Amino acid sequence: MIKGEIIVLSAPAGGGKTTLANLLLKEVPKLVKITTCTTRKPRPGEINGIDYFFLSKEEFEQKIKEGACLEYAIIHGNYYGTPKEEVLKEINKGNDVLLVIDVQGMRQIKRNFKDVVTIFLIPPSFEELINRMRKRGDTDEEIRKRLETAKKELKAWREYDYIVINDIIEKAKEDLKRIILANRLKTKRFSPELLGDKILKELMEN
Amino acid sequence: MIKGEIIVLSAPAGGGKTTLANLLLKEVPKLVKITTCTTRKPRPGEINGIDYFFLSKEEFEQKIKEGACLEYAIIHGNYYGTPKEEVLKEINKGNDVLLVIDVQGMRQIKRNFKDVVTIFLIPPSFEELINRMRKRGDTDEEIRKRLETAKKELKAWREYDYIVINDIIEKAKEDLKRIILANRLKTKRFSPELLGDKILKELMEN
Numbered sequence A, B: 001m002i003k004g005e006i007i008v009l010s011a012p013a014g015g016g017k018t019t020l021a022n023l024l025l026k027e028v029p030k031l032v033k034i035t036t037c038t039t040r041k042p043r044p045g046e047i048n049g050i051d052y053f054f055l056s057k058e059e060f061e062q063k064i065k066e067g068a069c070l071e072y073a074i075i076h077g078n079y080y081g082t083p084k085e086e087v088l089k090e091i092n093k094g095n096d097v098l099l100v101i102d103v104q105g106m107r108q109i110k111r112n113f114k115d116v117v118t119i120f121l122i123p124p125s126f127e128e129l130i131n132r133m134r135k136r137g138d139t140d141e142e143i144r145k146r147l148e149t150a151k152k153e154l155k156a157w158r159e160y161d162y163i164v165i166n167d168i169i170e171k172a173k174e175d176l177k178r179i180i181l182a183n184r185l186k187t188k189r190f191s192p193e194l195l196g197d198k199i200l201k202e203l204m205e206n
Helices: A017-027 A057-066 A084-092 A103-112 A126-135 A140-154 A169-183 A198-205 B017-027 B057-066 B084-092 B103-112 B126-136 B140-159 B169-183 B198-205
Strands: A006-010 A069-075 A078-083 A096-100 A116-122 A162-165 B006-010 B069-075 B078-083 B096-100 B116-122 B162-165
Touching: A006 A017, A006 A103, A006 A169, A017 A096, A017 A169, A057 A069, A057 A078, A069 A084, A069 A103, A078 A084, A084 A096, A103 A116, A116 A169, A126 A140, A126 B198, A140 B198, A162 A169, A169 B169, A198 B126, A198 B140, B006 B017, B006 B103, B006 B169, B017 B096, B017 B169, B057 B069, B057 B078, B069 B084, B069 B103, B078 B084, B084 B096, B103 B116, B103 B140, B116 B140, B116 B169, B126 B140, B162 B169
Parallel strands: A006 A096, A006 A116, A116 A162, B006 B096, B006 B116, B116 B162
Antiparallel strands: A069 A078, B069 B078
């Protein structure tokens, strides 16, 4: 069985990563997301194990100690993290796992994991980044804070494997699909076992 | 100016590489082929500098000595080679150069060049390989010889970056396009210079 890989997608806030991730999950076969863990309280309607695994602070810190998180971060005082076991389960089934995480998370994953493809989504312009935040309904103060973070995150672009400019969403989506699908054609994802042909299989295995 | 790269496409005889290469050159923008050198005599209608650069044995051997060939091979007593200068010219213009060469040629290119993407095209079955040779009009003796070579070449698949199975030609073409286009999204092919936006450019350059 050929294993899947982790696809990391990062972008500054307002970069359009959530919209694109949802489109990819719908359109790319064998690309899945996993349920992440958090210590934040469930909002009305949110279901444990579906929206998040809701954990207490103590439970989350225990998971970190056990090395059960591939990456985690503290955002506004709450823990958010990617459970290693869930990711490995999907990868072993041959699925690619899409993780939408920030630069810090990408760095943690790269330290812990070899087979990762990292993609950095950049907005076409700084103005457009502000526009998108406004459209989302962010306040001036939120925008100011997010832009500070965006400025820091943008500097990390060289650490990623691929850069996609999110100007026209359809085009960005096609670019992301190309990266994910071409990655599956890498030699390490091929095995002569995949071939129906016995002679060819034997020739290639020797 | 972002440079292009060399795309190496190899396949055993009858693997369909010529057909696919011609389709790619037609459909993929900024993908070019270059005129190669040979010591074989021009056939009626063949034009020097278009079909090949026709060289004498002495001229070709001089080029080898000068290191002017990225790779070369002797086939049926004639030299065939890829002129380094022509490749560099296209790459410096930002074009990708498609080279349809064998395993030996791929190895030479990899020794001399860093920015190369190598793709190995494999037939869906051994039977299909024989069928394609027959359709092409190869004699039994030619088929026997070519199959011996194909057997040797097939063993080299692990040395390539990507593997594409040429079962349905349309599908194989799409796979090849994906590899070539996704490769252009690699971080090393990006520069903030490409962005029209001044603020973003300055942020990313620092």
